[in-house]
Amino acid sequence: MRRNSAIFVRLFRWPAPILALILTSCVIARADSIEKIHDALSVSDPQNRFNLQFSGLVDLEGYFIDQPTAALIFSERNFLFNPRLTLFVDAQIGTKIYVFAQTRVDRGFDPSDDGAQIRLDEYFVRYSPAKTVNVQIGQFATVVGNWVSRHDSWQNPFINAPLPYENLTGLWDTGAPDDADDVLEWGHVGEYDNGDYSDKYARIPIIWGPSYASGIAVSGSVGRFDYAAEMKNAALASRPDSWSITQTGFEYPTFNSRVGFRPNEMWNVGFSTSAGPYLVSEAAPSLPVGRNIGDYREFVLAQDLAFAWHHVQLWAEFFETRFQVPRIGNADVFSYYFEAKYKITPQLFGALRWNQQIFGTIRDEDERTKWGNDIWRIDAALGYRFTDYLQGKVQYSFSHQGSSPEAGHLVGVQLTVKF
Numbered sequence: 001m002r003r004n005s006a007i008f009v010r011l012f013r014w015p016a017p018i019l020a021l022i023l024t025s026c027v028i029a030r031a032d033s034i035e036k037i038h039d040a041l042s043v044s045d046p047q048n049r050f051n052l053q054f055s056g057l058v059d060l061e062g063y064f065i066d067q068p069t070a071a072l073i074f075s076e077r078n079f080l081f082n083p084r085l086t087l088f089v090d091a092q093i094g095t096k097i098y099v100f101a102q103t104r105v106d107r108g109f110d111p112s113d114d115g116a117q118i119r120l121d122e123y124f125v126r127y128s129p130a131k132t133v134n135v136q137i138g139q140f141a142t143v144v145g146n147w148v149s150r151h152d153s154w155q156n157p158f159i160n161a162p163l164p165y166e167n168l169t170g171l172w173d174t175g176a177p178d179d180a181d182d183v184l185e186w187g188h189v190g191e192y193d194n195g196d197y198s199d200k201y202a203r204i205p206i207i208w209g210p211s212y213a214s215g216i217a218v219s220g221s222v223g224r225f226d227y228a229a230e231m232k233n234a235a236l237a238s239r240p241d242s243w244s245i246t247q248t249g250f251e252y253p254t255f256n257s258r259v260g261f262r263p264n265e266m267w268n269v270g271f272s273t274s275a276g277p278y279l280v281s282e283a284a285p286s287l288p289v290g291r292n293i294g295d296y297r298e299f300v301l302a303q304d305l306a307f308a309w310h311h312v313q314l315w316a317e318f319f320e321t322r323f324q325v326p327r328i329g330n331a332d333v334f335s336y337y338f339e340a341k342y343k344i345t346p347q348l349f350g351a352l353r354w355n356q357q358i359f360g361t362i363r364d365e366d367e368r369t370k371w372g373n374d375i376w377r378i379d380a381a382l383g384y385r386f387t388d389y390l391q392g393k394v395q396y397s398f399s400h401q402g403s404s405p406e407a408g409h410l411v412g413v414q415l416t417v418k419f
Contacts, residue, residue, distance in 0.1 A: 139212055
């Protein structure tokens with residue numbers, strides 16, 4: 001009981017800094033000032049031959065954490081301050097060419113104790129020869145599912161991602177297990193190893209956030225149907241270090257697709273697939289003799305739906321995933337979430353999300369054993385848009401994993417300035 005309440009004690013030790021950030025941001029994000037900045041960062045040709053727009057997001061995040069940290073937060077402390085600057089460049093050239101780039105300055109792709117770094121996370125060129133066809137090449141978010149299209153801090157009603165996008169499994173992408181005991185040890189870490197997550201960054205989820213891998217995609221809409229297909233250089237489960245074309249080539253490509261149907265303005269349903277090797281080149285020496293990285297793939301079938309009506313928005317995604325594991329065979333896992341957002345007033349909104357991940361079994365000698373800890377998590381968030389350019393959110397997450405008696409708690413606060 002003492003451990004479970006400690007996070008709330010820590011939360012109330014920080015009211016002055018948080019209040020100061022809110023008041024400062026309210027002053028900075030005055031609508032008239034931000035509008036002038038936005039206009040100043042726009043360049044247009046009088047003859048409409050091109051349009052160039054610079055924009056961005058400033059995020060000030062704070063996490064109050066139970067240790068060991070859950071999901072994709074890499075910190076050994078009980079409080080993590082995680083500022084982030086995101087810069088976007090949008091360029092429309094004529095009617096058929098669109099160029100986009102996203103650069104971030106932060107403490108790592110995922111919240112961490114690391115020092116400041118700058119990265120080019122996303123960039124692509126899109127060519128639209130017809131209204132129903134778009135072709136793009138570069139490094140960009142996956143077409144799978146529906147969370148990716150609303151994952152940035154301004155659109156996401158929560159501070160973090162749904163469970164399928166950030167819950168780490170017991171598989172590594174840098175090495176193959178010697179036997180089933182290795183997979184079981186990695187998969188049940190935290191439940192049986194006193195929460196030792198020293199290998200945390202080596203482990204992989206079903207899909208790592210928006211999965212900004214490099215490649216080529218074709219997409220478009222025909223009537224009420226949407227379609228998208230892409231060839232990427234890394235699997236959905238791959239870590240951010242693998243996404244760049246300079247880091248991972250196309251020797252072992254991944255193929256993803258999504259087909260969507262919009263029966264009316266309220267509903268949007270989709271079906272996605274993915275297949276591709278999840279191991280990186282460092283894993284090659286650990287593979288069985290005569291095998292290569294391309295022999296072990298991650299397969300994903302996913303379904304998504306979205307609904308909007310008046311003040312209510314609903315989303316859900318379901319992922320059926322299979323990893324082909326060297327010396328083990330198939331390791332299956334099912335993960336899903338339901339998410340709801342309600343607009344209480346024009347500026348105030350609340351959101352609730354239920355997440356769950358259920359692991360299959362692998363053969364361990366003469367019996368079959370779950371290869372990971374089943375986990376469920378509930379996220380609750382409250383957000384307020386002070387202006388069209390300033391938004392604040394607070395979130396609480398409660399999770400339970402495996403048969404451990406301990407529960408996980410996470411409190412997050414986020415201020416976002418849009419310009």
